Amino acid sequence: MDDFMEPENMDSAAESAIEGLEQPELSRRPGVAFPAGNSDFRAVRNRCMQACRIFNETPEDAPPVVRSRLWLDIIRPVRDRSNDGTPITHDEALSNPCKKGKAQTPFVKPPFFADYGLRLAVGGSTFINRGCMIMDTPVADITIGRDCNIGPNCVLVGVSHEMQPQARLAEPVSIGRPITIGDNVWIGANVTILDGITIGDGAVIGAGSVVTKNIPSHARGRTRA
Numbered sequence: 001m002d003d004f005m006e007p008e009n010m011d012s013a014a015e016s017a018i019e020g021l022e023q024p025e026l027s028r029r030p031g032v033a034f035p036a037g038n039s040d041f042r043a044v045r046n047r048c049m050q051a052c053r054i055f056n057e058t059p060e061d062a063p064p065v066v067r068s069r070l071w072l073d074i075i076r077p078v079r080d081r082s083n084d085g086t087p088i089t090h091d092e093a094l095s096n097p098c099k100k101g102k103a104q105t106p107f108v109k110p111p112f113f114a115d116y117g118l119r120l121a122v123g124g125s126t127f128i129n130r131g132c133m134i135m136d137t138p139v140a141d142i143t144i145g146r147d148c149n150i151g152p153n154c155v156l157v158g159v160s161h162e163m164q165p166q167a168r169l170a171e172p173v174s175i176g177r178p179i180t181i182g183d184n185v186w187i188g189a190n191v192t193i194l195d196g197i198t199i200g201d202g203a204v205i206g207a208g209s210v211v212t213k214n215i216p217s218h219a220r221g222r223t224r225a
Contacts, residue, residue, distance in 0.1 A: 031160065031175035031196065032139040044138060048074060048117040056110040064088075068105040074117045088124075106144075108132070115159075123148065123183065135159050137176030140195075144181045151189035151207065158195050182217065 035041065055070040068087040072079065087104040103125040113133045114120060120136050122128070123146030131153040136142045142158050144150070160175045162168045177195035181187070185199055188207030199205065199215045206222025 031177040032137075033171075033173040033175050034137065034139050035172075036137075036159075036174040037172065041138065044116055044118065047077065048114055051077065051117065052111075052113055055108075055112060058110070060109050064105070067108075071105060071108060074112075074114060075120045075122075077117070126150070129154075129189075132156075137174065140176035140178040142179045145183035145185065145201070147184040148181060148187070149185075150187045151191065153190045154187055155192045157192065160195050188222075 051070070051074045055067075055074060058066065058070055060067070064087060065084075069081070069084055072084065088102050105124050106122045106126040106128060108122075108128040109130045111131060112128065114136055115134070116136050116138050118136075118138055119141045120134060121141065122144045125146045126144055126148040128144075128150045129152040132150060133154075134142060134156045136156075136158045140158055142156060156179050158176055158179050160177070162171070162173075162175070175195075179193055179195065180198045181193075182199060182201035182203070184202050185205070186203075187193075187199075187205045188209070190207055191205050191209045191211065193199070193205075193211045197211055197214055199211070200217030200219070202218040203215045204220035205211060205215065206220075209222045
């Protein structure tokens with residue numbers, strides 16, 4: 001059951017999507033199958049797990065340059081570290097008006113968990129609270145825009161499996177789909193966002209929601225099972 005409210009300037013397509021009507025342009029995006037059990041994919045997951053563990057063991061009040069480097073180790077492990085520089089973080093931009101709008105690295109409170117990290121992009125001015133889990137894949141992008149606020153214990157599920165039990169047994173593959181969250185989106189605590197979903201700019205997703213379909217820009221409310 002959905003309980004979303006539309007802003008006054010929302011167009012008819014957005015209204016229809018909120019009311020649960022079929023909207024082809026708002027359908028979930030197709031997936032890409034991949035053999036997650038293969039040793040090369042397992043090695044990438046192990047690399048990401050180790051990077052997350054180091055990030056999570058670092059105090060959240062550690063110097064910004066340290067937190068930024070460890071964050072980049074999760075999402076961009078192969079890079080020229082001499083170019084890391086001294087970034088402006090989300091919390092610095094909040095505390096210093098001169099740096100407003102110039103944040104390069106999101107403020108992510110530990111613990112944070114990702115599976116692969118390699119196709120994860122998060123806007124520098126975004127805040128992610130404790131306990132975020134991103135089940136990403138090596139075959140589909142997960143993108144979180146700028147100026148977003150993501151509450152504690154949120155889960156982004158970018159992977160799924162075949163629906164039919166016979167198909168799962170015959171070909172044990174995972175299916176990756178992208179997730180796109182626009183700019184200036186507020187996602188409340190304990191929200192789950194499923195694979196293939198797009199959330200438009202400025203939307204507000206209420207605490208405890210399970211997002212199973214696309215959300216238009218500037219929509220606000222909550223989705224309940």
